[in-house]
Amino acid sequence: MLNEFKFLDDASLKIPTTKELEDADDGTRIICLLTGSTDDGGDGWVFLAVRPSLYALFNARCQIGDELLPEAYGEVIEQGKGLPPPVKVVERMKSQYGFDPHFSERLIEEVKKQQKAFFLQREALRIQAIVATLKIKDAPKPRNKKDEGF
Numbered sequence: 001m002l003n004e005f006k007f008l009d010d011a012s013l014k015i016p017t018t019k020e021l022e023d024a025d026d027g028t029r030i031i032c033l034l035t036g037s038t039d040d041g042g043d044g045w046v047f048l049a050v051r052p053s054l055y056a057l058f059n060a061r062c063q064i065g066d067e068l069l070p071e072a073y074g075e076v077i078e079q080g081k082g083l084p085p086p087v088k089v090v091e092r093m094k095s096q097y098g099f100d101p102h103f104s105e106r107l108i109e110e111v112k113k114q115q116k117a118f119f120l121q122r123e124a125l126r127i128q129a130i131v132a133t134l135k136i137k138d139a140p141k142p143r144n145k146k147d148e149g150f
Contacts, residue, residue: 011118013111016052024052031099033090034062034070035083045085047093050074 006014016024029049038044048070050058058073070076077097078089093099100106 007114011115013107018053021053021055028052029074029097030055031077031093031097032058033085033093033099033101035085038081042081043083044079044081045083046070046079047077047085047089047097047099048074049077049097 008014030052032048032050034046034048036044050073054073058068061068070079077093080086080089084090090099090101094101
């Protein structure tokens, strides 16, 4: 459910409802790589399986740089010290859990693509309407027999 991009008719991204996210908690996780400072002040990383219903809160806290406990949002799959995480671990996350390190970039590109298609379609419909209006305006008026002097 959550691995597909879904768009509304206006090309905006369809955001799952709270109920859809809660229902997805029963078998779905969003695999995230979290990097930052460890408790001892060093660099570290965590692969976290975040519950879909908690992802928006988790992501917001990450974006503003809040200190957080990863376990509050899901299960820690693997963690370690130093940056970046070992290639072997990243590859295992990809193969075992479907981790996509470029998911955000793919989502942004798909949104842009859908929006461009929507606006091009809308512009084409607008031009068609203008052309139809001009054709009606410029069409010869039907002649009435009365006008011809009959």
